[in-house]
Amino acid sequence: MFRHVVLFTWAEGATDEQRAAVATELGKLPEIITEIRSYAVGADAGVNPGNHEFAVVADFDSLDDYLIYRDHPAHQAVIAEHIKPILASRAAVQYAF
Amino acid sequence: MFRHVVLFTWAEGATDEQRAAVATELGKLPEIITEIRSYAVGADAGVNPGNHEFAVVADFDSLDDYLIYRDHPAHQAVIAEHIKPILASRAAVQYAF
Numbered sequence: 001m002f003r004h005v006v007l008f009t010w011a012e013g014a015t016d017e018q019r020a021a022v023a024t025e026l027g028k029l030p031e032i033i034t035e036i037r038s039y040a041v042g043a044d045a046g047v048n049p050g051n052h053e054f055a056v057v058a059d060f061d062s063l064d065d066y067l068i069y070r071d072h073p074a075h076q077a078v079i080a081e082h083i084k085p086i087l088a089s090r091a092a093v094q095y096a097f
Numbered sequence: 098m099f100r101h102v103v104l105f106t107w108a109e110g111a112t113d114e115q116r117a118a119v120a121t122e123l124g125k126l127p128e129i130i131t132e133i134r135s136y137a138v139g140a141d142a143g144v145n146p147g148n149h150e151f152a153v154v155a156d157f158d159s160l161d162d163y164l165i166y167r168d169h170p171a172h173q174a175v176i177a178e179h180i181k182p183i184l185a186s187r188a189a190v191q192y193a194f
Contacts, residue, residue: 003137005102005152007188040100042192047160048167055102055190057154063144070145091104091188093152095139
């Protein structure tokens with residue numbers, strides 16, 4: 001499997017509604033992008049200090065399938081309309097496992 | 098399920114041997130810490146610029162089981178002996194899914 005992991009922090013002015021919309025809109029992608037094998041997103045549980053605020057973990061059969069997801073217009077639309085407007089910082093890794 | 102995600106970057110002087118040891122030593126933990134339900138670690142595939150360098154994704158039945166992992170002496174030993182000596186930065190999220 002090939003896994004994509006990305007963690008976000010949000011800008012200080014990000015509203016609860018904007019944060020929730022990221023989860024809602026990303027959650028629609030597995031129905032649209034059939035290359036996605038597993039998809040789990042969520043807000044940080046608040047257990048540890050200093051954490052990022054939101055996680056996306058997406059699994060694919062191959063690097064090629066991940067690239068289809070990465071560049072898919074539906075994914076790019078969520079990034080442009082919901083993530084970038086409230087993004088403060090981003091950390092990502094893709095890895096085979 | 099309760100998921101722990103952490104991404105690392107390594108110090109510039111970190112050797113290939115030191116980086117590999119992190120994966121090897123973390124990979125021993127599922128045999129020791131039986132609360133771990135799923136565990137997948139790996140080095141970044143180099144597909145995208147600006148990424149972090151190493152990922153850990155660990156799944157548990159509950160927050161309480163994650164806390165057992167977090168505080169387990171075997172896990173803390175890997176952090177102290179193999180991760181902290183080469184750590185440059187760290188991004189983490191824990192979330193329910």
